[in-house]
Amino acid sequence: MGEIPRTATSAQGGTAPEFTARTSRRVARKGSKHPTDRARAHWLVRMNYSNRFLVCALLGLPLSAHLLDIGAPSWLWGLLIAQFYIYPHLLYWRARLARDQLRAEMPHLMMDCAASGAWAAALGFPTWLSFVLFACNNINFVAFYGGRTGVPRLVGAMGLGAAVVWFSGLHYPLNPDTGVAATVLSMVALTLYLVAFGHTGHQRALAWRKSNLKLREQYKKINALQARLREQAVRDPLTGLYNRRHLGEVLEPELARCRAARSSLAVVLIDVDHFKCINDTRGHAVGDLVLQSLAQLMQRHVRAQDMVFRYGGEEFLLLLPDISLETAAQRAEALRTAFGQTPMRVSAKEAPPLTVTLSCGVAAFPLHAEQGEALISCADQALYAAKRQGRNRTQVWQPGAHAVCG
């Protein structure tokens, strides 16, 4: 029968999951003894059922008027009742029981068209009735298959139904006229069907818009959450500074940029002096406050292009691009002095303010090292020298005084 339409739209609204949830709720409300009965119908099958039921109920009226006009025999009346008032329910029942509901539904649509063609031919192709039969089937087909596939199939199936009846001779003579009642009822039926179709299409568009807005909001929230997670992944939770992992990500690219621009890059390693002692005497919480206030001070002291990292426990690293070694050392010295000269009130009122000193080691690219790791190693050796010389000082790496960096 051809390919199952994957993107077919429902004039009755709703996707399959929506339908299932909605139906389950409705079943629960009604307290049905067989909750799976209704829940089993695919939404496309339900859409076709609603469309077929409505179109048959409407088209049965002008056809009845025409049968009255031509004084049709009782078997034709029986056929009309079977075709327009029983057949839609039988097809729905059959499709719902099928294992593959969509596949089962496709021949039903072809049967609709073949039957409509047969009715038009059987009645001698009355213009209005043939037209509304064609138009209504056309709408249903296009809604299910789309225009490109739907229209040729529709014409083929209707033509086949009409040809079978016409060439078997089971038809009234060719008569394009219809009575006033049949004509008016045809117009009314077509109009009502179009209105109903348009209305459900409108409802569906509104539902889509609503779910679209909801999706957009969710998308925004997910984006914001992702940005927050990305930020959290590169930040140290205690101080809010960049973490060591992020240093690993930015150091080499920054060196490459400075190399290309023939510029310099200074690294300053900063360590809090006797920090263990602060922890031991004032408590770990006070130690944390010291680290936080140092972090804030460093952020105030840097330029927009500088970066501040928490390198380890009480060790911090400044990355200062496009700066001479002398200036970097002066900046480290200014930071050390500012921190050491500002006693901190970080614990209970009766406790004396805390004076904390820093030791700093400075190294610069390309003067001391070409690679990132070697550059940090130079700064670390300079820091170690500062500690050895009594702490609370800034030391620039010197080739003769320390081990070779690279």
Ligand SMILES: Nc1nc2c(ncn2[C@@H]2O[C@H](COP(=O)(O)OP(=O)(O)OP(=O)(O)O)[C@@H](O)[C@H]2O)c(=O)[nH]1
């Ligand atoms: N409060 C607090 N303490 C930390 C944190 N991370 C590391 N530490 C502590 O920092 C202390 C570092 O001690 P050491 O490496 O001996 O250094 P120090 O006492 O500063 O000695 P010098 O560096 O030689 O002056 C250890 O006691 C760690 O437990 C932290 O996030 N918060």
